[in-house]
Amino acid sequence: MTLDSANKGQKIEIINIPDANIRVQAIRLGIYEGSKLICSEKLPAGPVILQNRMQEIAIGRNLARKIKVKLV
Amino acid sequence: MDCHNPITTIDVPENAKKIVLAGNPNVGKSVFFNYLTGLYVDVSNFPGTTIDISSGKFNNDVIMDTPGVYGVSSFNDEERVARDIILYADVILNIVDAVHLERDLFLTQQIIDMGKPVVVALNMMDDVKRNGLKIDIDLLSKELGVEVIPTTAIKGEGLDKVKEAISRARTGNRIKEIKEIIDKVKDNVDTESEALLLAEEDENIIARHNVKDFKGEREHIYKLRRNRVDKIVDKIITETNKDASFKIKLGRMMLKPITGIPILLAALYIMYKAIGVFVAQTVVGITEEIIMGEYYYNFIMNTVGKFFNDTTLIGQLLIGEFGLITMVPIYIFGLLLPLVVGFYFFLSLMEDSGYLPRIAALVDRALTTLGLNGRAIIPMILGFGCVTMATITTRLLGSKREKFIATMLLGLAIPCSAQLGVIMGLIAPLGLKAFIIYSATIFAVFVITGTLLNKLMPGESTDLLIDLPPLRLPKINNVLKKTYLKSVMFLKEATPLFIVGGLLITVLQYTGLLDSIASTLEPFTVGFLKLHPKVSQAFIMGIVRRDFGAAGLNDLASQGLLNGPQLIVSLVAITLFVPCIAAIMVIFKERSWQESALIYIGSFIISFLTAGILAQFIV
Numbered sequence: 001m002t003l004d005s006a007n008k009g010q011k012i013e014i015i016n017i018p019d020a021n022i023r024v025q026a027i028r029l030g031i032y033e034g035s036k037l038i039c040s041e042k043l044p045a046g047p048v049i050l051q052n053r054m055q056e057i058a059i060g061r062n063l064a065r066k067i068k069v070k071l072v
Numbered sequence: 073m074d075c076h077n078p079i080t081t082i083d084v085p086e087n088a089k090k091i092v093l094a095g096n097p098n099v100g101k102s103v104f105f106n107y108l109t110g111l112y113v114d115v116s117n118f119p120g121t122t123i124d125i126s127s128g129k130f131n132n133d134v135i136m137d138t139p140g141v142y143g144v145s146s147f148n149d150e151e152r153v154a155r156d157i158i159l160y161a162d163v164i165l166n167i168v169d170a171v172h173l174e175r176d177l178f179l180t181q182q183i184i185d186m187g188k189p190v191v192v193a194l195n196m197m198d199d200v201k202r203n204g205l206k207i208d209i210d211l212l213s214k215e216l217g218v219e220v221i222p223t224t225a226i227k228g229e230g231l232d233k234v235k236e237a238i239s240r241a242r243t244g245n246r247i248k249e250i251k252e253i254i255d256k257v258k259d260n261v262d263t264e265s266e267a268l269l270l271a272e273e274d275e276n277i278i279a280r281h282n283v284k285d286f287k288g289e290r291e292h293i294y295k296l297r298r299n300r301v302d303k304i305v306d307k308i309i310t311e312t313n314k315d316a317s318f319k320i321k322l323g324r325m326m327l328k329p330i331t332g333i334p335i336l337l338a339a340l341y342i343m344y345k346a347i348g349v350f351v352a353q354t355v356v357g358i359t360e361e362i363i364m365g366e367y368y369y370n371f372i373m374n375t376v377g378k379f380f381n382d383t384t385l386i387g388q389l390l391i392g393e394f395g396l397i398t399m400v401p402i403y404i405f406g407l408l409l410p411l412v413v414g415f416y417f418f419l420s421l422m423e424d425s426g427y428l429p430r431i432a433a434l435v436d437r438a439l440t441t442l443g444l445n446g447r448a449i450i451p452m453i454l455g456f457g458c459v460t461m462a463t464i465t466t467r468l469l470g471s472k473r474e475k476f477i478a479t480m481l482l483g484l485a486i487p488c489s490a491q492l493g494v495i496m497g498l499i500a501p502l503g504l505k506a507f508i509i510y511s512a513t514i515f516a517v518f519v520i521t522g523t524l525l526n527k528l529m530p531g532e533s534t535d536l537l538i539d540l541p542p543l544r545l546p547k548i549n550n551v552l553k554k555t556y557l558k559s560v561m562f563l564k565e566a567t568p569l570f571i572v573g574g575l576l577i578t579v580l581q582y583t584g585l586l587d588s589i590a591s592t593l594e595p596f597t598v599g600f601l602k603l604h605p606k607v608s609q610a611f612i613m614g615i616v617r618r619d620f621g622a623a624g625l626n627d628l629a630s631q632g633l634l635n636g637p638q639l640i641v642s643l644v645a646i647t648l649f650v651p652c653i654a655a656i657m658v659i660f661k662e663r664s665w666q667e668s669a670l671i672y673i674g675s676f677i678i679s680f681l682t683a684g685i686l687a688q689f690i691v
Binding site: 022024028029030032040041043044045046049052055058059061062063 | 295309327
């Protein structure tokens with residue numbers, strides 16, 4: 001599945017981020033292939049918010065469609 | 073060794089050590105900086121950016137602040153500036169947000185991998201308890217191999233210990249595999265720190281050292297570092313409870329449209345009340361009309377005015393209607409400065425509280441229809457302060473396409489605070505209906521232009537990926553300091569243009585050229601826009617600066633040459649066409665000349681077309 005179909009409150013593991021440039025920026029914020037995060041919020045048709053402890057990152061819906069994840 | 077160091081703006085004595093403060097955005101670096109340096113602080117602007125770097129003395133050494141960054145690299149201007157300062161530092165004081173260790177320690181470990189001597193200040197310790205976390209500080213220190221000092225800088229706790237520890241800064245535990253990679257590429261550059269950035273494929277370091285055919289290992293290194301940081305964090309943090317604090321709840325409310333939009337509207341309403349009503353009317357009423365308009369003006373007329381006859385050219389240039397020592401200082405200090413200060417005060421509040429990135433997430437969906445992502449809200453909001461500076465910040469957008477769209481929209485439909493102030497003053501007496509017609513027209517042009525550009529331009533825009541920092545109560549000292557720095561920057565930029573504008577208009581007027589331009593344009597101004605022929609004079613003024621033009625309209629309105637609807641039409645025209653000369657110059661610098669010319673000419677066409685169409689309906 002892709003990140004945009006994750007629901008609020010679900011815990012997910014990142015499987016694949018296709019874009020290399022996004023990959024290196026995301027890894028600094030703690031998002032990388034294999035990291036486990038909680039989808040803490042989902043704005044209607046807008047960004048998905050991922051949370052790791054106190055850290056929160058907003059990911060645009062289009063980008064979320066390209067990120068492969070699985071539920072854990 | 074410093075032959076590649078581009079930091080020449082900061083003066084460092086020969087034997088002094090460079091102590092550099094580094095950390096992620098909003099971790100409280102400036103509190104440390106102020107504590108360590110005391111009163112004597114230099115601020116220097118980094119050429120070609122909107123970034124100011126503070127430096128000061130600490131015993132015999134020099135302390136430098138850096139912009140907040142998530143890592144040392146070249147993804148944006150802040151990072152490039154921070155990178156160059158960190159790269160040539162002797163000692164790093166790394167400020168870390170204790171509740172965001174998985175994010176912040178990435179930078180810490182990167183600095184350690186550079187081989188720099190480091191002291192870590194573990195800041196916001198009060199938040200740690202509040203959020204039910206426990207951190208094993210001794211273990212963190214052991215894992216990193218450098219001293220870690222717990223602090224709550226905002227309350228002054230631990231600052232003295234940090235000050236003492238700086239002399240004990242040491243190199244930490246480097247990641248073994250990364251060290252091996254550094255050793256492999258070291259011969260290409262001068263220092264180990266540069267070698268690390270070379271291995272991390274930093275384009276500027278590669279270019280500066282003229283390294284050819286280099287294959288870096290950025291992703292591999294980042295992954296090693298990420299794994300190491302996550303391992304450390306897992307070892308040292310225990311969570312005692314999971315109740316979300318009020319700040320986290322408020323942060324969520326700012327994101328969700330159902331609560332976020334009302335919060336945003338409320339924030340904008342407060343800003344409008346404070347800047348548009350209190351500053352633009354009450355404060356400016358005192359500064360422009362009484363202090364500058366009466367006391368200052370009378371003083372000039374009674375001193376300088378005695379020596380010059382204002383019917384001569386020199387008299388007109390100095391003390392005439394657009395005189396260098398009459399109109400220029402009266403408008404700049406009486407009218408613009410209070411507005412600009414008010415605006416930057418609010419902007420700094422939004423920045424320091426962590427609200428800005430939440431607005432970006434909230435509006436992301438809406439901005440994607442204009443071919444932008446939520447991040448573009450930052451230059452847009454900044455544009456209400458000063459379009460010139462905002463144009464420079466469009467660099468933080470991810471693609472050429474977004475930069476063009478954002479620059480076009482900024483130049484076209486975002487009035488800057490100075491101009492907004494004059495507009496507010498002109499529109500307020502006309503009533504709510506006039507205000508709605510004006511804002512709706514500008515907003516429609518903004519949306520239509522953005523949507524069309526998004527449809528017509530080739531390529532794809534980048535997506536939002538933004539860190540939502542914790543909400544924090546901004547520190548008033550920092551907010552005031554930022555407001556001050558940005559206002560000074562504005563004065564430096566606006567004053568020369570007002571002088572040029574004043575000179576130009578006076579000469580045009582004195583030689584009668586202004587009247588002949590006005591009469592040439594008459595069929596257009598009178599026929600299509602349905603305005604008084606003299607309005608073209610204000611339009612010409614507006615080419616120099618939009619607010620200068622708006623001030624010209626102010627003049628005409630007070631002479632009774634424009635009625636209500638005509639005033640709205642002229643304001644729409646003047647808002648939409650070209651920003652000031654400074655903005656034009658920056659646009660030409662930032663974008664290619666073809667794109668810039670398109671923006672420049674396009675804004676003229678759109679502005680007069682819109683004003684003309686509006687005139688057919690309302691005048």
